[in-house]
Amino acid sequence: MAEAVMKTHDLDFCSRPSLCGARRLSYNASDLSFSPYSDYWREMRKLCVVHLFSRVQKYSPIQEDEVARLVQKICRLSIDSKPVNLSEAMMCLSSSIICRVDFGKRYDDEGAERSRFDGLLKESEAMLSCFSFSDYFPFMGWIDRFTGFFSRLEKTSKELDIFYQQLINEHLDPNRQKPEQEDILDVLLRIQKDRDFPFDLTIDHIKAILMDVFIAGTDTTAATVIWAMCFLMKNPKCLKKTQAEVRDLIGTKGFVNEEDIQGLTYLKAVIKETFRLQTTVPLLVPRETLRTCSVGGYQVPAKTLVYVNAWAIGRDPEAWENPEEFSPERFIGSSIDYKGLNFELIPFGAGRRVCPGMHMGVAAVELALANLLYKFDWEMSTGMNKKDIDFDVVPGLTTQKKMLLSLSLGRLMIKHCTVMVINLLLNLSSLYFLQFEPHSIIMLINTMHV
Numbered sequence: 001m002a003e004a005v006m007k008t009h010d011l012d013f014c015s016r017p018s019l020c021g022a023r024r025l026s027y028n029a030s031d032l033s034f035s036p037y038s039d040y041w042r043e044m045r046k047l048c049v050v051h052l053f054s055r056v057q058k059y060s061p062i063q064e065d066e067v068a069r070l071v072q073k074i075c076r077l078s079i080d081s082k083p084v085n086l087s088e089a090m091m092c093l094s095s096s097i098i099c100r101v102d103f104g105k106r107y108d109d110e111g112a113e114r115s116r117f118d119g120l121l122k123e124s125e126a127m128l129s130c131f132s133f134s135d136y137f138p139f140m141g142w143i144d145r146f147t148g149f150f151s152r153l154e155k156t157s158k159e160l161d162i163f164y165q166q167l168i169n170e171h172l173d174p175n176r177q178k179p180e181q182e183d184i185l186d187v188l189l190r191i192q193k194d195r196d197f198p199f200d201l202t203i204d205h206i207k208a209i210l211m212d213v214f215i216a217g218t219d220t221t222a223a224t225v226i227w228a229m230c231f232l233m234k235n236p237k238c239l240k241k242t243q244a245e246v247r248d249l250i251g252t253k254g255f256v257n258e259e260d261i262q263g264l265t266y267l268k269a270v271i272k273e274t275f276r277l278q279t280t281v282p283l284l285v286p287r288e289t290l291r292t293c294s295v296g297g298y299q300v301p302a303k304t305l306v307y308v309n310a311w312a313i314g315r316d317p318e319a320w321e322n323p324e325e326f327s328p329e330r331f332i333g334s335s336i337d338y339k340g341l342n343f344e345l346i347p348f349g350a351g352r353r354v355c356p357g358m359h360m361g362v363a364a365v366e367l368a369l370a371n372l373l374y375k376f377d378w379e380m381s382t383g384m385n386k387k388d389i390d391f392d393v394v395p396g397l398t399t400q401k402k403m404l405l406s407l408s409l410g411r412l413m414i415k416h417c418t419v420m421v422i423n424l425l426l427n428l429s430s431l432y433f434l435q436f437e438p439h440s441i442i443m444l445i446n447t448m449h450v
């Protein structure tokens with residue numbers, strides 16, 4: 001297997017432009033379908049890697065702030081003894097991180113702007129993953145017109161265009177308060193203004209990059225945390241071990257910060273094992289052969305659409321011992337990593353198209369998972385058994401869990417939170433002259449270590 005993958009990797013593959021996000025939800029972008037090995041394409045990729053994703057630490061405060069908000073939200077739910085819809089919470093977390101990194105905005109969890117944003121995200125993902133004749137049988141592309149696919153695509157493209165244009169206008173407004181830290185849109189507009197790019201960087205290019213980041217970074221991060229939680233709930237020994245590691249290291253500090261993560265060897269192994277068994281982008285980005293080549297003894301003609309099955313590679317018995325078993329221990333003391341150099345584990349792809357947001361994505365997953373395990377004891381919701389956790393997915397580019405993952409917090413934890421609320425109320429009631437809302441008390445409790 002590894003040999004076949006190695007050869008696959010050696011091929012001069014490229015992303016197939018007709019399936020590329022920026023192109024499909026296109027900005028009338030004949031020039032966005034740039035040839036994959038053109039200087040233009042190389043420069044565009046360099047721009048993203050060097051200017052946008054190289055300094056992950058720059059985004060750490062945003063990621064930490066959003067994870068802290070997530071913890072507070074879950075604490076609030078725990079006081080109501082409600083099960084926590086982790087799928088929804090994780091989507092909310094990762095889209096909030098991406099919005100702030102991408103264009104410096106934080107949408108209120110329940111507000112109208114948030115629903116507009118979530119609606120756009122869902123519709124864009126649906127458009128990217130649904131089948132269209134034009135992609136696979138170009139001569140039958142006319143069918144897409146009859147099925148309504150084109151008009152839906154056009155409608156979504158227009159809405160996205162309006163959305164991005166509004167953000168660009170806001171960023172270009174001379175009265176806008178200068179942010180402490182540039183977001184990705186600031187960086188792109190600065191590069192455009194300073195002509196710091198060897199080619200003409202148009203507003204359409206900027207919109208396309210924003211969209212790629214927006215779509216590529218949201219689902220993937222959320223899904224990885226959800227799958228990791230599924231595996232841990234199904235394997236209570238691993239759950240305990242990961243939790244013990246985090247709690248031993250962090251003690252009473254109250255929050256796992258980015259710099260603590262280096263000390264969490266087992267948690268990192270859990271994440272690698274999750275990537276291996278439930279790769280979030282199972283078929284990577286589709287490729288097309290540039291010329292005829294041979295893979296594992298098969299002749300592949302030029303211009304063939306090729307999918308690399310990262311999901312199957314992660315479960316290949318020739319590469320992995322007991323491949324179906326969830327065993328993070330296999331990564332302890334192993335040099336195998338997901339960075340694209342070990343072809344038996346390629347959740348972020350490999351080669352020229354390897355995910356440019358890999359470090360940012362992993363940092364968000366590690367931070368979220370570590371804090372979820374540090375702060376809370378998780379249990380199956382009433383009437384559910386660990387056997388009920390399934391790995392069924394919704395069809396699409398990424399593997400999203402079909403049934404939402406809803407979990408309860410341990411009874412001790414709820415008791416602990418409730419006792420704290422009562423104590424706090426008793427203390428505060430003596431200060432009757434203080435005007436406070438119950439909500440603010442809960443917020444106060446949430447900032448304390450539970």
Ligand code: HEM
Pocket residue numbers: 015045212213216217218220221224280281284285286346347348349350351352353354355356357358360361362365
């Ligand atoms: C755990 C989280 C993530 C996973 C598993 C993941 C996985 C992937 C994979 C498999 C690809 C295709 C690579 C290939 O075909 O060789 C990809 C592409 C991409 N990812 Fe990620 N990704 C994650 C997070 C992110 C984040 C946070 C961002 C941005 C902030 C991002 C931005 C991108 C972009 C822009 C591409 C397209 C690159 C290109 O077309 O050259 N990803 N990602």
